[in-house]
Amino acid sequence: MKLEKLIKGFERVIVSIQANEFPISFPAKFEVREGKLMVEKPGWLDVKIPARACMLFHRHNEFVKKIRSVTLYGILRQRGDILEFEPIKCYTFKQGDLNTLRFIISGKKRARKFFKKLAQSSKS
Amino acid sequence: MTAKIPEWIEEVFERYLTAEFTYLDGEMPRTVAVLPYYDAKKKKILITTSPAFYKKVGCVKRNPKVCVLFSNSRYSGIGGNAVVLVQGIAKVNENIEENLHYLMNLMINYRDCWKKRVLEKMAEELMSPIVKWLMDWYVLRIVIEVKPKRLIFWKDGKIENRPEVLEVVD
Numbered sequence: 001m002k003l004e005k006l007i008k009g010f011e012r013v014i015v016s017i018q019a020n021e022f023p024i025s026f027p028a029k030f031e032v033r034e035g036k037l038m039v040e041k042p043g044w045l046d047v048k049i050p051a052r053a054c055m056l057f058h059r060h061n062e063f064v065k066k067i068r069s070v071t072l073y074g075i076l077r078q079r080g081d082i083l084e085f086e087p088i089k090c091y092t093f094k095q096g097d098l099n100t101l102r103f104i105i106s107g108k109k110r111a112r113k114f115f116k117k118l119a120q121s122s123k124s
Numbered sequence: 125m126t127a128k129i130p131e132w133i134e135e136v137f138e139r140y141l142t143a144e145f146t147y148l149d150g151e152m153p154r155t156v157a158v159l160p161y162y163d164a165k166k167k168k169i170l171i172t173t174s175p176a177f178y179k180k181v182g183c184v185k186r187n188p189k190v191c192v193l194f195s196n197s198r199y200s201g202i203g204g205n206a207v208v209l210v211q212g213i214a215k216v217n218e219n220i221e222e223n224l225h226y227l228m229n230l231m232i233n234y235r236d237c238w239k240k241r242v243l244e245k246m247a248e249e250l251m252s253p254i255v256k257w258l259m260d261w262y263v264l265r266i267v268i269e270v271k272p273k274r275l276i277f278w279k280d281g282k283i284e285n286r287p288e289v290l291e292v293v294d
Contacts, residue, residue, distance in 0.1 A: 016146045016155040018153055023147070023153045023189070023211075024211070024276075025146050025153075026195075027196075040284070054152065062199045062242075073152060104258050107261050107262060108176075111174060114178050
């Protein structure tokens with residue numbers, strides 16, 4: 001799916017990069033150009049670039065329902081004052097109907113696997 | 125500058141409905157939207173997760189240097205658009221029973237705000253028999269406690285400007 005379509009309706013993105021010691025995150029406005037995400041580089045940002053980065057788009061209502069999120073993993077490069085993000089992997093989630101059912105089933109399976117592993121490790 | 129956590133920032137921790145939690149998976153930062161709690165006595169931000177998402181917990185245990193971004197004042201009742209980034213050290217508590225009691229007590233004594241009502245509503249929903257059966261795995265929570273080390277913030281929310289920075293003392 002095209003990046004523009006994936007992130008349609010979102011007004012900002014959370015940019016996360018590994019800085020010197022801790023990771024750093026900040027909200028930013030964005031633009032899409034030729035399949036890449038463009039974010040203005042804040043003047044105070046002092047990190048080594050190119051770097052691996054995560055871009056999170058998310059929203060919800062006042063009850064933290066109607067959740068929609070898009071997470072992109074990729075490489076961040078600098079072009080002048082602009083940070084250019086090239087997505088490599090993408091995960092999307094939209095709460096409701098089949099997606100919620102999938103979330104529940106997958107959660108149940110994963111949790112069962114976790115407790116099975118835990119029981120095995122406590123036996124040995 | 126070294127200081128205690130300012131009161132207005134503690135209020136942000138308590139009242140902002142959601143935040144963005146970032147941990148490292150090797151060199152890759154991974155960010156998830158979370159509904160964090162704040163323990164004002166311990167001065168720690170609490171991120172909770174189900175054992176179903178244990179990969180996140182494993183990453184945090186390997187590298188406890190994380191950050192939590194409070195960037196959205198919507199539904200918080202706090203005027204303005206303050207943005208606060210917390211860089212801190214995470215500690216994982218996997219004792220699920222202990223966590224359940226801890227979080228319940230924390231919620232009972234939580235500052236009266238919209239977030240408290242949302243948390244109470246969620247807890248109520250999880251009590252209905254059908255939801256209980258479907259979401260039993262979700263109710264079990266692993267707690268990731270984040271002890272703030274550095275606060276990077278924009279009180280006016282103007283992220284393009286140089287932020288204020290506070291190194292946190294115990």
